[in-house]
Amino acid sequence: MNWAQGIALFIALIFVGLLGRGIRRRQLSLIRGLVFATIATAAGIYAWVPHILELLDRIPYLTRIRLLMGLISFVVFFVTIESIRRNLIEERYALLWVLTSILLLLCAIFVRVLDFFCHLLGMQYVTFVVTVIFTFLLLLCFHFSAEFSRLVSDRTKLAQRIGLLQARVEQLERKLETIELKRTQLKGAAGELDPLATDNTVIRKQQDIMATRSEKLDSMP
Amino acid sequence: MEANRSAFDNSISPPSWADMVVIIPAFNEEPNVGVVVRAVAQNVPGAEIVVINDGSKDNTAEVAKSSGATVIDLPCNVGVGGAVQAGFLYAISRRARLVVRVDADGQHPPEEVPALMRAAMENEEDLIVGSRFLSENGYLSSAGRLAGIRLLSLFMSLICRSKVTDPTSGCWAIKRPLLDVFARDYPSDYPEPEALALMRRRGYSFREIPIVFRPRQAGSSSISKWDALFHAAKIMLSLVVDRVRYIDHSLDRPKMLERMRREAASDGAVGYNISRKV
Numbered sequence: 001m002n003w004a005q006g007i008a009l010f011i012a013l014i015f016v017g018l019l020g021r022g023i024r025r026r027q028l029s030l031i032r033g034l035v036f037a038t039i040a041t042a043a044g045i046y047a048w049v050p051h052i053l054e055l056l057d058r059i060p061y062l063t064r065i066r067l068l069m070g071l072i073s074f075v076v077f078f079v080t081i082e083s084i085r086r087n088l089i090e091e092r093y094a095l096l097w098v099l100t101s102i103l104l105l106l107c108a109i110f111v112r113v114l115d116f117f118c119h120l121l122g123m124q125y126v127t128f129v130v131t132v133i134f135t136f137l138l139l140l141c142f143h144f145s146a147e148f149s150r151l152v153s154d155r156t157k158l159a160q161r162i163g164l165l166q167a168r169v170e171q172l173e174r175k176l177e178t179i180e181l182k183r184t185q186l187k188g189a190a191g192e193l194d195p196l197a198t199d200n201t202v203i204r205k206q207q208d209i210m211a212t213r214s215e216k217l218d219s220m221p
Numbered sequence: 222m223e224a225n226r227s228a229f230d231n232s233i234s235p236p237s238w239a240d241m242v243v244i245i246p247a248f249n250e251e252p253n254v255g256v257v258v259r260a261v262a263q264n265v266p267g268a269e270i271v272v273i274n275d276g277s278k279d280n281t282a283e284v285a286k287s288s289g290a291t292v293i294d295l296p297c298n299v300g301v302g303g304a305v306q307a308g309f310l311y312a313i314s315r316r317a318r319l320v321v322r323v324d325a326d327g328q329h330p331p332e333e334v335p336a337l338m339r340a341a342m343e344n345e346e347d348l349i350v351g352s353r354f355l356s357e358n359g360y361l362s363s364a365g366r367l368a369g370i371r372l373l374s375l376f377m378s379l380i381c382r383s384k385v386t387d388p389t390s391g392c393w394a395i396k397r398p399l400l401d402v403f404a405r406d407y408p409s410d411y412p413e414p415e416a417l418a419l420m421r422r423r424g425y426s427f428r429e430i431p432i433v434f435r436p437r438q439a440g441s442s443s444i445s446k447w448d449a450l451f452h453a454a455k456i457m458l459s460l461v462v463d464r465v466r467y468i469d470h471s472l473d474r475p476k477m478l479e480r481m482r483r484e485a486a487s488d489g490a491v492g493y494n495i496s497r498k499v
Contacts, residue, residue, distance in 0.1 A: 156299040156409070160307040163273070163293040167311065171291075 003013045012043035031082060045185055065126060066108045073104035096143070107132065241268040241338060242317040244308030245290070246301050247325035251279040256483070260290040260331035261323065265338070271311055275304040277309040281325075291336050301391075302409035309395075309404040322393045329392040333432045340430045347474070348399055350417075351392030351432030367435040369453035377414055380464065381421040385429070386492055388414040388456075392432055398477040399425050407473060408463070411456045418460050424474035 019036045022028025028036075045052055056064070064158050080097040083089045090095075096136075105112060107129050182203060247254050254272060261270055272285035276298035283498060286292045293307050293447075305322060312320045321337055324331040328412050340349045354374075370389060377385040391413050395403065399420060410417035417427065 036476040159295045159297050159299045163295040163307050164311055167291060167293045
């Protein structure tokens with residue numbers, strides 16, 4: 001056993017331990033569990049059969065790329081579906097990602113179909129796949145830029161509306177306070193006077209009426 | 222002052238300062254905003270002064286409120302364009318006939334506000350711009366910024382087909398049909414030059430009057446002097462983009478005037494400021 005194998009075994013044991021602890025405490029998410037299990041398995045296999053890399057080398061490169069593509073598409077698909085289930089992303093954005101994963105999977109499975117496009121555009125299989133992915137991501141980025149601009153403009157409108165409404169509420173509160181104040185001042189004369197008057201001249205007139213009335217009251221025998 | 226009042230009396234309905242709103246966008250201007258608000262209130266007694274607090278981190282809103290201004294407190298920072306637009310929306314809700322916009326940093330001298338208003342009432346242009354380069358003296362700018370502004374002025378004059386000497390000045394008086402346009406559609410990146418170019422495309426006109434600027438009272442400008450030229454280049458780029466952008470032609474001047482006339486006829490409102498010659 002050489003040092004590389006030793007390190008691999010160590011890593012495998014650590015991840016098996018993490019996996020075991022998570023399962024025992026029931027606080028391991030499915031995605032994390034799968035990642036741990038994959039790392040532990042890969043490291044374990046390497047520690048057990050160190051010439052696995054040479055064995056892998058004998059498999060044609062196209063097959064390996066297809067396997068990798070299949071794996072990536074599976075991961076993208078799985079993560080997307082999980083994110084939708086946990087309400088992390090909305091369906092309309094998720095749809096793009098689901099499409100990405102399906103496209104990747106199709107690229108991995110139907111190599112012959114893609115051959116047509118490869119010959120048409122003069123590209124190798126891998127280059128073509130990368131081009132497709134790149135184009136797709138570019139579109140996705142553009143989509144996000146557009147969404148972002150829309151959100152910023154919406155945010156500005158919301159902030160403006162909130163500010164205006166708050167200013168209005170404060171003005172109305174102040175008005176209400178003055179009205180309440182005047183109403184208490186005019187208490188006792190409610191029968192014929194308007195307690196809701198806000199006009200200063202009207203209020204002065206009312207105060208005059210009250211004053212003359214109290215004078216009359218005073219002068220009465 | 223008294224001599225100029227007679228010019229007011231000739232208009233459709235004589236205005237008073239009470240028909241006017243002074244809007245002051247402020248972002249982290251706690252040390253300046255109180256002084257500016259009080260000085261403006263002294264110069265235009267009766268006009269409503271509105272400070273738009275653009276999500277400041279300091280006590281801008283409280284200081285403005287205690288100096289007697291109406292405060293529109295935006296919950297987050299939306300940029301000077303969005304803040305000014307909030308002021309326009311408020312002015313329209315108060316049926317203001319004229320809006321003056323000054324900066325909260327004290328560079329626009331408050332004693333010039335009546336001059337702006339008078340110029341707006343006496344001339345038929347929709348927008349009066351206070352230009353620091355039309356006056357003989359006063360604070361101008363650092364050399365780097367001056368070069369940037371000169372370059373931009375030349376470009377703006379070509380785009381607007383009308384002489385612009387101070388394209389980044391925010392010392393404005395805006396009249397009614399244009400006010401409605403700005404409340405609906407106001408640029409956010411470089412509001413002043415972009416708005417000037419856009420309003421020219423929609424058939425509105427402006428006039429520049431000399432204003433003596435002062436250096437900032439406290440704090441520092443949002444643009445450092447070193448990247449003034451770069452800044453000018455960015456503004457020119459966005460002006461070019463604005464030039465090719467689709468715009469809503471229902472906001473063009475003749476259509477807006479027609480709409481305002483119809484509204485004024487239908488609800489008998491007096492708060493509309495239609496220029497005498499139109």
